[in-house]
Amino acid sequence: MLLLTIDRQAELPLHRQVVQQLRRKIERGDLRCGDRLPSTRRLGDLLGIHRATAALAYQELWSLGYLDLREKATPQVRQRRQLAGGEARSGQRLDWEALSSATSRLVFAEDQAVPPVPSQTDLINLATLDLDPALFPIARFRECLARVLSKDGAGLLGYGDRLGFPPLRDYVSRRLRQHGITAELPEVLLTNGSQHGLDLLLRLAADGRRGVAVEEPTYDTFLRLLHSYGSPIYPVPMTPAGMDLIRLERLLRTTALAYIYTIPTFQNPTGISAGQAQRERLLALAEHYRVPLIEDGFDEEMKFFGNSILPIKSMDRMGCVIYCGTFSKVLFPGCRIGWVVADPDCIARLGALRRTQDLSSSALLQAALWDFCEHGYFDRHLARMHRVFKRRMRCALGALRRHIPPAHATWADPPGGYLLWLRLPDGVDADAVVAYGLRAGVRVLSGRPFFPRASRAGYLRLSVSSAGEPEIEEGIRRLELALRTVHQGAAQLRHSAPTTAKAKGRWSAGRPHAGRVS
């Protein structure tokens, strides 16, 4: 006998009262799998409710998995599948390595091979390109966020324009005029940082057949991104003046390319800036062979030593250059705001792709950043960054000269930016230096991941972006300890079994201690 009670005064609809009580009985085991329930007519009679109400209740219990309902058969209690608690997981899990595509398998393997960031305290970090958080203008930004939210919170918390918050696009367009670039609004797309712009560009044109020409060495995460698209990579060696254009032209003559990728200013990882003539020749090649040139201007604003060389994009008449920039390297990376400036047709296509990818970016952060810029805070912040990093870079160059003898490493003084690129003597293993560096209390990067092909020469990348002057000085002193240890080891090794390996990166023909910083 089914004991249910109906409360006609209750707020809960009648059919839901039936559902609740039957559900409880099934969950407690008062009703078991296979038990039959009265027909809707009979249940209605029993409870004094309409037959349709009873039917509604059964329908809901069916949808919740508690009942089997078949036409003209009496309803029956059903074995409901149990919830999967964390502890009850089975061992036959899916094999995600096998399920992954070949390209994503490669990306994951590379990612797993990256050594984890050591959690050591008292470690001086000359490895990261993250900015020193002490330099973030947080209070100002908070003020801007509050202001734009007060003014138009509803507008900023809805879906944004897929090309980005128009006033910030307009600001980027105006700001780029200072760098000689003329770009109208339909030529500007805001992205989640400049990496996102690179991603969209590959999505636009990478088809697994046409490849991308890159500088060798180059920005390592771009290489990973190319792998994720299964895009062929054509490395073109760096010279002290920039990409080797003779090699590039040879490549262009024989190979269909989707893009040429270059970082003409403060190249990552070498710190090299290409001169104007080199930029003109590179553009002329791209135009002649009609291959789009991606110009990564990630560090454009950090010309703190005063060099006023302009982006390649400033000379682009054919819509051949795609300029990627970002606020991450001078303001806060955490805003994830960068931009792509390109031919309007290219931008429209990127916009369509980004809509399928994540619809749009957060208009709120873009609006706050726009407010920040419009109030002149960005210009003031930039002036401060120039003062700070001019000092930090000078400090780093002085410390290198003081602590590290040419026999241990050589380098060219960069004309700005955050990066220093040290070449180690033949036979000295960069990974060993990095490991000894960690023991000595300093973290630097091995040059290896920046090379698309295996390189026998050893390099280190140092960044001054996150450490203060005393740390930089001390970090470089610690690095010399590591260099000395490895160098002595290598010398002993050479002594016992001399090596003839003479792998020489072409760019290393450069002038060590060129002293461009006066």
Next chain:
Amino acid sequence: MLLLTIDRQAELPLHRQVVQQLRRKIERGDLRCGDRLPSTRRLGDLLGIHRATAALAYQELWSLGYLDLREKATPQVRQRRQLAGGEARSGQRLDWEALSSATSRLVFAEDQAVPPVPSQTDLINLATLDLDPALFPIARFRECLARVLSKDGAGLLGYGDRLGFPPLRDYVSRRLRQHGITAELPEVLLTNGSQHGLDLLLRLAADGRRGVAVEEPTYDTFLRLLHSYGSPIYPVPMTPAGMDLIRLERLLRTTALAYIYTIPTFQNPTGISAGQAQRERLLALAEHYRVPLIEDGFDEEMKFFGNSILPIKSMDRMGCVIYCGTFSKVLFPGCRIGWVVADPDCIARLGALRRTQDLSSSALLQAALWDFCEHGYFDRHLARMHRVFKRRMRCALGALRRHIPPAHATWADPPGGYLLWLRLPDGVDADAVVAYGLRAGVRVLSGRPFFPRASRAGYLRLSVSSAGEPEIEEGIRRLELALRTVHQGAAQLRHSAPTTAKAKGRWSAGRPHAGRVS
């Protein structure tokens, strides 16, 4: 004779004084292409500066493109390439249609085919799934943003964790327990909205060969996303109970699939919710054939009619289900915060891919949202949303019953969510109804873009997410005007040239006016 002046009291370094003056002379035309400059030794003597300083100046002018420097030759003024102003652009622009990959070409063509959102005022919008901005808890969110920025601005404005802000991941994990899902921290990835999660999943496993099974009709932007990956699409018809599982099993037996994609709750566009038994059978199929099941729970929280059916993920013991969710459909879309809950190995791989894509999301917005949730504001907001949308959906259902006769359209009452799916009589063109609707002052969507294959049956998707009750009532009245116009036109057409087309979507076998909402 070269007239330069050196000011030894000036702050500007000597070599830069030389650079500035020579540059001005070249730009003004006082020095022309081919003009020779003195040697460094002679320039040093002339100006009373060190020869090295003169060399430094020439080097910078060379790098800026104003000079040709060749060893042992006198420096020569060079023709510098002009800046490309907006007006001076040439006609030989790159052809981005030709440069695009086949898949991105298709995405762009589809995007261009979408009719632009009309800018008409006094248009009632029953087309969008955007939320009514009047419901955004803006003041509360502003408070949360200010609080987290004060507490840890520096931490939140740096690069974030690639898997997302850990406290918010933890909150999502705890919240999902209310939906029967047990997920530890390594099983949760935060994304830029749930679309971004879908994108990462395709990047993980789509290889252009194995395809994806989708409900027919289904979320249109997911179809566009599949196109952008060149992924084969296998449509499985919807029935009133959900995906047709007999057809799905037939497909699984013969075809290697990367994923099965389902929206079991308030399916987009049909509004159908699958019952428990259907969910169990679907999961059993995925497990048996070992194909990962993407469960899109975009509208999970909007069960305002009280149905407490649980996500498929709640029964997942083999790590077979990937659950995608979002804050966009109940809070503010503009935060762009969604999540993927899946097997930890799957999540780790998605994290590696997302690093190549855009490094990380903004930790600031994630932290503010976490603060919002931790203060209980989310629960309160949700309760309010339930009250509001219960009323709005009832209003819409009432208006449909009052205004639209069964001869003009039929529908099933949805158990929650924002969507209504109207089937038009055979021979009535949905696009014509949409067009007449715009004239009558209401915007609804044609069902067409939701079908992976051409469908002869006509459907309309209505959404109550952004309009208030009076607007909904009036919008549906206007829709009936449009239906009547097209219906009369179709009737006349039938009269003159009868059509025998009987295309019938399987799901339309459903119960119109099922009256599940009491």
